[in-house]
Structure formats: C-alpha cells, structure tokens
Amino acid sequence: xxDIEHAGPxxxxxxxxxxxxxxxxxxxxxxxxESLPPAALSFSRLTIAAVCVTAFAHxxxxxxxxxxxxxxxxxxxxxxxxxxxxFFLIPLGQTQLPSALAGxxxxxxxxxxxxxxxxxxxxxxxxxxxxxxxxxxxxxVILIGPAALAGLGGPTFLAQLAILGAALSYALNAxxxxxxxxxxxxxxxxxxxxxxxxxxxxxxxxxxxxxxxPATASGWGSLIWLALGPTALATVLYVxxxxxxxxxxxxxxxxxxxxxxxxxxxxxxxxxxWNAYLGLxxxxxxxxxxRRQIPRPPL
Numbered sequence: 327x328x329d330i331e332h333a334g335p336x337x338x339x340x341x342x343x344x345x346x347x348x349x350x351x352x353x354x355x356x357x358x359x360e361s362l363p364p365a366a367l368s369f370s371r372l373t374i375a376a377v378c379v380t381a382f383a384h385x386x387x388x389x390x391x392x393x394x395x396x397x398x399x400x401x402x403x404x405x406x407x408x409x410x411x412x413f414f415l416i417p418l419g420q421t422q423l424p425s426a427l428a429g430x431x432x433x434x435x436x437x438x439x440x441x442x443x444x445x446x447x448x449x450x451x452x453x454x455x456x457x458x459x460x461x462x463x464x465x466x467v468i469l470i471g472p473a474a475l476a477g478l479g480g481p482t483f484l485a486q487l488a489i490l491g492a493a494l495s496y497a498l499n500a501x502x503x504x505x506x507x508x509x510x511x512x513x514x515x516x517x518x519x520x521x522x523x524x525x526x527x528x529x530x531x532x533x534x535x536x537x538x539x540p541a542t543a544s545g546w547g548s549l550i551w552l553a554l555g556p557t558a559l560a561t562v563l564y565v566x567x568x569x570x571x572x573x574x575x576x577x578x579x580x581x582x583x584x585x586x587x588x589x590x591x592x593x594x595x596x597x598x599x600w601n602a603y604l605g606l607x608x609x610x611x612x613x614x615x616x617r618r619q620i621p622r623p624p625l
Contacts, residue, residue: 337571349586351556352425354548361545364417369530374553376519383512400506405521408499412492419488424596429587430606431489436580437462438497440616458616469605511565
C-alpha cells in the first residue's frame with residue numbers, strides 16, 4: 327500500500343493545514359517587509375521559532391546533543407541551506423515580486439532535488455525524472471520570461487533569481503537531510519533552527535540596529551505569525567506527519583503550496599500575468615512526471 331493510500335482523514339487535514347500555512351506565508355512576508363528589511367526579518371523569525379521548537383522538544387523529554395557531537399555539523403548545514411539562506415533570499419526577492427509569483431517560482435524546488443539527488447544521493451536520473459525536469463524548467467522559463475533569460479535584464483530578474491536560489495537551497499537541504507545520522511525529528515529541528523539563527527545573526531542584528539522602517543501593527547504581527555505558524559508549528563507538524571503518513575504523502579504539499587500562494591495573492595489584489603498561470607501548470611506537470619514510478623513486474 328502506498329503512502330497516499332495509507333493516509334487517513336487526519337493526515338489529509340494536516341497536509342492541507344501545512345499547505346495553507348506555507349502557501350500564505352509569502353503574503354505575510356510581504357506584510358512584514360513593511361517594518362523589517364529581509365535579513366532582520368529572517369533572523370527575527372528564526373530566533374523566535376528556534377526558542378519555541380527547542381522548548382517543545384525539551385517538554386517532550388528530548389535533549390540536544392553535546393557540542394562535541396558531529397551531528398552539529400549536519401545541523402549547521404541544514405540550518406544554513408534549509409532556513410537561514412532561503413529565509414533571507416525569499417524576502418529579498420519579494421521586495422520586488424508579488425507574493426503569488428514568489429510562491430510559484432519556489433515550486434521548482436522538487437525538480438531541483440531530483441537533479442541534485444542524481445549527483446549527491448545515488449538516485450539515478452531515470453528517463454521520467456529527466457523528462458519531468460525538462461518540462462519543469464520550461465515552465466520556469468515561461469514564468470520568468472524568455473526575454474529576461476536571453477538578455478539577463480528586466481527590473482525583477484535578479485529578484486526572481488533570488489527565489490530560484492532559495493528553491494535550490496531547499497533542494498540541497500532535502501538531500502542532506504537524507505544523509506543525516508539517525509536523530510529524533512524534534513532534536514533535528516531544534517538543532518537546525520538554532521544554527522540557522524546563529525548564521526543569520528551578524529547581518530540580521532545589524533539590520534535591526536539600523537532599521538528605519540515604520541513599526542506597523544501588520545508588519546510586526548505578521549512576523550510573530552511567521553515565526554510561530556509557518557516556521558515553529560509547521561516544523562513540528564511536518565516531522566510528525568512524515569512519521570505518520572510517510573515522505574511520499576508529504577511530497578504532495580509541493581503541488582498545493584504554489585496554488586495556495588497564487589490564489590492568496592489574487593485575493594489580495596495582486597496582478598498576475600498569463601505566464602504565471604501557464605508556468606505554474608507546466609511546473610506542476612513536470613513534478614508529476616518526475617515522480618512517476620516505473621511499474622515493477624509481479625514477483
């Protein structure tokens with residue numbers, strides 16, 4: 327029985343809840359940027375989340391390993407590529423991009439994981455995976471715009487590259503997570519978040535010190551929600567759902583998040599061009615093709 331067939335109503339409810347939190351996070355990032363620049367936003371969000379998740383782990387009886395434990399090297403890697411870097415690049419890109427477009431661009435992450443896994447995780451690039459990657463890349467080209475790619479121009483091209491850089495960072499994180507020594511999920515999440523906060527501290531604290539943006543209620547309220555909801559709570563639910571329903575079921579969120587981001591942006595009046603709809607459809611088709619399994623002969 328597959329992960330999807332095994333999943334129950336509670337699993338589907340949690341999956342939809344996670345997709346809603348992650349898909350709407352792009353809009354809350356946009357609100358937070360009214361009061362905080364990107365590095366300050368990332369550092370504040372990660373620090374609050376690290377405190378919450380570590381406290382949760384301790385309440386459940388889990389303890390972080392000593393600093394001499396080599397797993398801290400993995401925590402540092404995961405904290406950088408899984409949180410610190412993308413949590414900076416996404417707000418950086420959103421200083422010029424609408425939240426819906428940022429969410430759609432990030433949908434290229436599963437395809438980046440497929441490509442990197444061929445080189446770093448001993449997962450062969452099958453014909454279906456290669457076809458899915460090619461289709462997804464075509465969707466990204468349509469989304470960004472062939473003219474921008476050809477001339478490396480356009481007012482938002484670098485912002486779009488920042489979001490794609492975040493997608494690649496998440497993909498590297500997914501590969502390394504598979505190679506991390508066996509660790510309790512709560513401890514792994516705590517260690518990675520603590521390291522991500524430390525990674526972002528120098529630039530983040532400096533931006534907080536020199537920040538002259540107005541302290542709006544929507545900006546700071548959105549920051550608190552980003553830290554507690556899509557970061558801390560989502561991390562706990564994410565690891566729990568994988569344990570309950572499996573990684574295959576959890577991967578369905580890759581289809582849902584960009585769709586939620588798109589319709590959330592539209593609901594708040596963001597202008598989205600035809601290429602965003604077409605690009606989203608083609609990227610999701612590429613993910614579906616790449617995940618296609620070659621049927622095994624009966625034993």
